[in-house]
Amino acid sequence: MMTPGRADATVRIRSTLRIHLEPQGSVTNALLGQVLSVVCVIDVSNTPVTSFRWTHSGRSYIGQTFSKTITSKSDSGTLTCSVQSARAFTRINVWYPPEVHLEPRSDTIDVAVGEDLRVQCVADDANPSVHTFKWSHNGRTSAGSTFLKRDVTKSDQGQLTCTAYNGHMMTPGRADATVNVIYPPEIHLSTRQDVISVMAGHVVEVECVVDDANPTVTSYMWHHSGNISYGQTFLKNVSSSDSGNISCSATNKQGTSTVQTGIEVLQAYSLIEDNEYPVFLIATGSGLVILILIIIILIIIIIYQRRRMKTAKPIENPQRTAQTTRADVGGSQQMYETVELPSGGADNTYCALGMTPVRDDDPIYIYGNLGFEDEANTRQETGTASGQSYGDIQLEMNENIRKQRAKDKKVKPTKAQKYDDEPTYQNSVVRN
Structure with missing residues (x-):
């Protein structure tokens, strides 16, 4: 019970507490994957401090040091340390690499x-x-x-x-x-020719070849003589009316490319000259080239055959070989023949051949028909043959032959016998 008139004295002690965070700063930068550590430091306190409380992104942590591994961008935010009535805070700034895309x-x-x-x-x-x-x-x-x-x-x-x-x-x-x-598409035709030459009745086959295309070709179309066909390959049995241009168009999503060539249908005609020799002509410009090639081949064959004949082994003449041998041995010989007389009888006459050796490049061979000199180039001399010649021919006729011819004069001679009336010379020598 208080005594009236007496005043009581009250002593109030003011509490003092100051804190800060380390590292210091209002912002704490942290990399993704980094372990972040923040310490709550007591600056001034007149009473013992035993409890530290942290809050971060709606979560609470206890302890003087806040430690966390930064795993995502959501770790950015305010971090607060509370000690009794004192508070200190910082903002965590999470660094992360760029996220980009292309437009x-x-x-x-x-x-x-x-x-x-x-x-x-x-x-x-x-x-x-x-x-x-x-x-x-x-x-x-x-x-x-x-x-x-x-x-x-x-x-x-x-x-x-x-x-x-x-x-x-x-x-x-x-x-x-x-x-x-x-x-x-970049395309070409499989023939790679300005003009495709083909005989009438034969098949023309042409492929539309794609060298390059992006995207791939989706369709092929052919134009020929006003007609349209589809597919990568053009195939047709042609007639004379099919001569003209042919084109292929290849299409992809980016566009269409076209390439063309010509078709020349060749016609064969048979022409007969004098009803003996057939002549075949090709009625085209290309056919002329083929005809020239055929002529060249024939000329080569003819030249080859002629050279082959020249180099062939000559024909041996056994008769001349025997005669030459006898001439070389004896120097002269006599050859007999039997003469059929117009009266039906026969008598013997002979020709005495005196042979003089003459140079002969090929005495035992002949290459063809033996030629004789013209009669005008021969001359006759009376007497014994001498000097270099091809042969001395001495003709004699016996008495019986002369008598028989005298009788035959009474008969009218035929055209073949008129020359028998000519005078007969004895011991006549013919030298050429």
Whole structure:
């Protein structure tokens, strides 16, 4: 019970407590995958401190040190340390590499030959922000958020890659696509001829060959003499009316390409001259070339046959060989013959042949018909033959023959006998 008029004295002691976080700063940067450690430090306290309480992203932690592995971008946020009535906080800033994509959004970017290729590299997210873009295309590099290639060719087909950098030695962001250069078919005909020559009644077969195409060819169409057919191969049994142009058109999603050639149908005609020798002519320009080749082949065959005949072994003449041998041995010989008389009888006469050796390049062979000198080139002399000659011929007729001819004079001579009335010379010598 208090005594009236007496005042009580009350002593109040003010509590003092100050704290801070280390590392210090209002922002604490952390990389993805990094272990983050923050310590709550007591600066001033007049009472013992036994409890530390942390809060982060709606969760509570106990202990003077906050430790956590940063696993995602969601780990960014405010971190608070509470000691009794004192509080200290910082903001966790999670760094992560860029997330980028290409515009147009496609793994494959189609572009036609001759067009311009434009691609944008877009950073969807990055902390910190992207500061550098680099492009790589078929071994070439360029910078900037936009890739531009004018007047595209087939060689521009390949991989296109964008790389985005935001620093702090983090893995850069990357996006890539395949540049697909499209173009109409490049084709040729299997014959590779300006004109296809074929005989009437024969089959023409031509294939439409694709050298290159992107995308692949989807259809083939043939035009010939106003007719249309389909398929990669043209096949027809031609007639004379089928001469003209033929074309193939190959189509893909990018366009159509056409190539053409000509068909020349050859006609064979049989012409007979004097009803004896058939002559076959080909009524085309190409047929003339074939005819010339045939003539050349025939000329070669004729030349070959003539040379073969010249080099053939000569024919041996046994009769002349025997006569020459006898002439060489004896120097002269007598040859007899039996003469049939007009009266029916026969008597013997003979020719005495005196042979003089004469040079003969090939005395035992003959190559053809033996020729004789013209009668005008011979001359007659009376007496004994002498000197170099091919032979001395001495003719004698016996008495019986002369008598018989005297009797025959009374009969009218025939045309074949009129020359028998000529005088008969004895011991006449003919030298040539």
